Amino acid sequence: MADLFFYTFATFTVVCAAAVVGLKNTVASALALLLCLVGVAGVFILLDAFLLAALMVFVYAGAVVALFLFIIMLLDAQGGDRKPFKKTAYVSGGIAFALLTLGVLSFWKSGAQTTGVLGSSIVPVGATLKNYGEQLFTTYLLPVQIVGFLLLIAMLGVIVLSKKFEGLEDIK
């Protein structure tokens, strides 16, 4: 049953991701991205990471894609048509796809010996809220701090960019 669900969600996600790149209309692309994110949330649920799945839908599907659509509509009311891809885009896409496939294959190759360990003995970290919070504030404290700092810089940048300065005095 879980396998069936996994294949359904995985296929759904990949097809939607391809549609994001392939569709001509930008609004349709953004909607395909939305479906893709929901598919990823489904895969997270299969991994018992309920919190991550809910956050994925809440933050990315609920807010970020809505902002994407807002920007697309603000720039062009018709949704706009995408220019056809150039040759370089096809070549670089092909190379990226090959590298990714190689990477996944290498994982699969090295993981083939240890599959017995992977499935059973590792307790899912994100399964319960308490577990998740504890990990976030102990083992992964540094990444959290760095991400927080990045967000702070981005926020300051937005304030500087969007504030209307009266004269040169204000900037100093």
Added chain:
Amino acid sequence: MFQFYFDLPLIVRLVVQAGAVILVLFPIAAACSMAERKISAWIQGRPGPNRTIAPVGGLLTPLGLAGRIPFLGPFLQQMGIFQLAADGGKFTFKEDPVPGHVNKFYFVLAPIIAMIPALTTIAVVPLGAYYAVINGQTILQPIVLANVDIGLLAVFAVSSLGVYAVILAGWASNSKYAFLGGVRASAQLVSYELAMTLSVLPAFLWMNKPGGQGTLSLFDAVQMQSGVWHGLSMASLHGMWGVFYMPVSAFIFLVALFAETNRAPFDMPESESELVAGFHTEYGAFKWSLFFLAEYCHMIIGSAVCILLFFGGWNLLPWIPLTTLIDWLSHVLPFATHPLFMGLVGIGIFVGKVFAFIFFFMWVRWTLPRFRYDQVMHLGWKKLLPLSIANLIFYTLGIALMQK
């Protein structure tokens, strides 16, 4: 007596339960549209719909028969009950025009997308509680379709997808007014989501004491508010409703809820005096009514979450939780602790509170004028957001000091 039901496979039972909840939610949302017309009429000092009655052929239906009963029939007619059936019939059977200039696929998709999050979120909202005997112990269990640990987050996550219906409708209509409505909706809903999320955090800071199992479950939020009176001590705090010790949180949540459900004074996407009818300008007939059913479903579920977090859920009064009420009743009625009776009492109290909230929603809509768009943004970003952050810091410090 009900053993045959529990012998069914799990998946069949789940489908039956989900179908039953939707079959109740859907007509209630439709009835809300009727209540809105009647309440707006009372507020504006006019009678409202009071003449519609089922035609002679309608005698075959239960509603048509009810209209012919002496005293009850004319009373129902005065209350406009039959207008509900007339409206429903009209929206279902009238011609459903699709304007020639719209993007057809997305135009039809938008009302469907509106209904999906509105009906899905009810799955994680607990509606009542009952005593269950598990391994010889009597435990209070919630009546809920899916009792998940992240209940509140799931509600927020799924209901935040409702914005796409409005954006899509506005964009696919290919008309300036509808488009402006869609753009307004996307900005407004994202803005108020922040304040809403921050305002409920203090409630969960109270719930998740150090050493406890971390949870965002809505059932635990109600359990937190169901204690009995212990005199003037800290223990009595347990029985108090959230709104009394978190008034600012409840206020911010309620204001953000008005904005999230696109209700006046925040109905920017619609604002009929500026944008004709906003995002649904080009819609008619059944598709139009689907948008409205979705709006009422959102209101019902939003009120339900607000009641669960701040207004005691299915507890009758502060310090009189459902369990105490059932204890009192069991002295009079021998079957009071039966799951069926207890469940019905809990659901009755809860639904009563939800209706009170729906009335409040309508009362506000027909009393306050609409905000200007810049006022909505100003209120959301410069007033509510700082207030909710200050509120969160206050409770974080307060709870930390209290538990020291």
